[in-house]
Amino acid sequence: MSELKRTSLYESHLKAGGKIVEFAGWEMPIQYEGLVAEHEAVRNNVGIFDVSHMGEVSVKGKDAEKFVNNLVTNDVSLLNPNQIAYAMMCNENGGVVDDLLNYKYSEDHYFLVINASNVDKDFAWMQKQAAGFDVELVNLSDSMSEIAVQGPKAQELLQRLTDTNLDEIAFFYFKEGVKVCGLDTIVSRTGYTGEDGFEVYMSHEAAPVIWEALLKEGQDLGVKPTGLGCRDTLRFEAGLPLYGNEFDDNISPLEAGLGFFVKLDSPFIGSDVLVKQKAEGLARKTVGLEMVDRGVPRHGYEVAVNGEVIGHIATGYTSPTLGRTIANALIDAKYSEMGTEVDVLIRGKAAKAKVVSKRFYTKQYKK
Amino acid sequence: MNVVKGLYYSEDHEWVKVEGGKAKVGVSDHAAHQLGDIVYLELPEVGAELSAGDVFGVIESVKAASDSYSPVSGVVTAVNEELADGPEAINSDPYESWIFELELSDASELEGLMTAEAYEAFIAE
Numbered sequence: 001m002s003e004l005k006r007t008s009l010y011e012s013h014l015k016a017g018g019k020i021v022e023f024a025g026w027e028m029p030i031q032y033e034g035l036v037a038e039h040e041a042v043r044n045n046v047g048i049f050d051v052s053h054m055g056e057v058s059v060k061g062k063d064a065e066k067f068v069n070n071l072v073t074n075d076v077s078l079l080n081p082n083q084i085a086y087a088m089m090c091n092e093n094g095g096v097v098d099d100l101l102n103y104k105y106s107e108d109h110y111f112l113v114i115n116a117s118n119v120d121k122d123f124a125w126m127q128k129q130a131a132g133f134d135v136e137l138v139n140l141s142d143s144m145s146e147i148a149v150q151g152p153k154a155q156e157l158l159q160r161l162t163d164t165n166l167d168e169i170a171f172f173y174f175k176e177g178v179k180v181c182g183l184d185t186i187v188s189r190t191g192y193t194g195e196d197g198f199e200v201y202m203s204h205e206a207a208p209v210i211w212e213a214l215l216k217e218g219q220d221l222g223v224k225p226t227g228l229g230c231r232d233t234l235r236f237e238a239g240l241p242l243y244g245n246e247f248d249d250n251i252s253p254l255e256a257g258l259g260f261f262v263k264l265d266s267p268f269i270g271s272d273v274l275v276k277q278k279a280e281g282l283a284r285k286t287v288g289l290e291m292v293d294r295g296v297p298r299h300g301y302e303v304a305v306n307g308e309v310i311g312h313i314a315t316g317y318t319s320p321t322l323g324r325t326i327a328n329a330l331i332d333a334k335y336s337e338m339g340t341e342v343d344v345l346i347r348g349k350a351a352k353a354k355v356v357s358k359r360f361y362t363k364q365y366k367k
Numbered sequence: 368m369n370v371v372k373g374l375y376y377s378e379d380h381e382w383v384k385v386e387g388g389k390a391k392v393g394v395s396d397h398a399a400h401q402l403g404d405i406v407y408l409e410l411p412e413v414g415a416e417l418s419a420g421d422v423f424g425v426i427e428s429v430k431a432a433s434d435s436y437s438p439v440s441g442v443v444t445a446v447n448e449e450l451a452d453g454p455e456a457i458n459s460d461p462y463e464s465w466i467f468e469l470e471l472s473d474a475s476e477l478e479g480l481m482t483a484e485a486y487e488a489f490i491a492e
Contacts, residue, residue, distance in 0.1 A: 031403070036403070229403075296407050318407065320429060
């Protein structure tokens with residue numbers, strides 16, 4: 001068994017009382033003070049996440065934009081320089097290889113941010129798909145650290161550590177060469193929580209300095225270190241998907257309900273399958289569920305109607321912010337109408353649930 | 368971590384309060400902290416026969432579902448329905464939050480459990 005990796009902030013996590021668990025081959029903090037307290041801190045004040053385990057790939061060359069456009073579901077040719085697009089990479093069957101953020105520096109230079117759990121798979125896939133394109137791919141994952149600062153007070157906190165006017169970084173835009181604590185960083189107004197906030201990329205040496213400064217400077221703002229536990233509950237409430245839950249290599253972006261990020265008129269690997277799926281009508285759809293009976297519907301639990309399994313739970317929680325027990329489920333499209341009653345099989349027993357809107361939490365982005 | 372005297376404790380962090388031939392079972396402050404915010408509690412059925420080490424139900428935190436084990440054997444005589452409706456009480460008041468009560472079938476099993484002092488040492492390891 002290969003050794004687990006540690007980010008540059010491992011000691012900082014221990015210092016902050018982090019409970020370390022294994023995640024995607026890394027030793028990461030699942031929580032510090034407690035999941036609900038951290039979740040609420042992000043919704044009400046500001047939380048800081050170590051996301052250094054994420055992967056980064058640079059794409060440079062004459063065909064950079066053409067390559068990326070062929071690779072991902074969104075149309076990145078529509079991006080301005082310094083703008084970012086969220087998209088998925090599909091395989092030839094229309095299933096999702098991974099979701100990612102695509103940072104456009106220029107038509108010749110892209111910066112792709114991918115999931116920690118898929119770094120090796122994604123990079124190998126990208127290299128394979130680069131054949132025939134004049135591009136150079138570099139896996140930067142091991143050389144970059146990253147901290148996400150998220151919450152209504154995120155900008156106020158980060159502004160205290162930089163002279164760059166953060167108002168100049170609009171939603172889904174980034175700026176490089178931003179000095180935070182005097183150290184070089186890339187800052188984007190992006191995040192995975194449904195709140196306003198930033199993702200800051202820096203060197204391994206800079207990360208602990210910036211982390212400690214954020215905790216120190218943010219005391220009066222209620223800053224808390226926030227772990228992977230609340231990262232999942234926050235993104236779930238905000239309707240943001242997780243590879244392995246809402247989609248995977250056998251679930252298409254359309255089945256996952258992410259058609260907004262799929263531009264079928266700008267062809268990409270797998271788009272022919274998705275065009276067909278759209279034309280024929282989806283056999284499976286992702287719906288929101290709310291429990292009627294008691295019980296917590298968790299990832300992988302089966303969904304049934306009249307004793308027949310019709311799908312499964314992608315993600316489910318008793319939502320800390322909303323106080324409702326809710327889930328996303330991928331089910332037979334026949335049962336996807338609002339109000340449809342279904343059963344969630346929890347430890348062998350059927351617990352009643354009903355189909356509701358997937359829009360659980362209203363996102364508070366600063367657009 | 369709060370450890371209340373006069374109760375017996377199991378290695379799975381349950382507490383047992385003996386009243387005559389009956390025992391009430393709950394989880395310790397240490398367990399409540401380990402679990403995090405509890406959102407769901409599955410109670411055993413009244414009348415169910417449990418052996419020490421049997422799963423009596425499930426305690427779910429936001430993050431995960433955990434099987435919970437009965438530290439003693441007996442027939443379930445009462446369950447705390449009120450707690451099932453408000454399971455977060457386990458986090459705020461673990462020692463008042465009894466989960467179920469059973470008629471002990473073998474009181475000698477209590478000797479295999481820890482006293483408060485022994486449990487305090489156990490969780491300090």
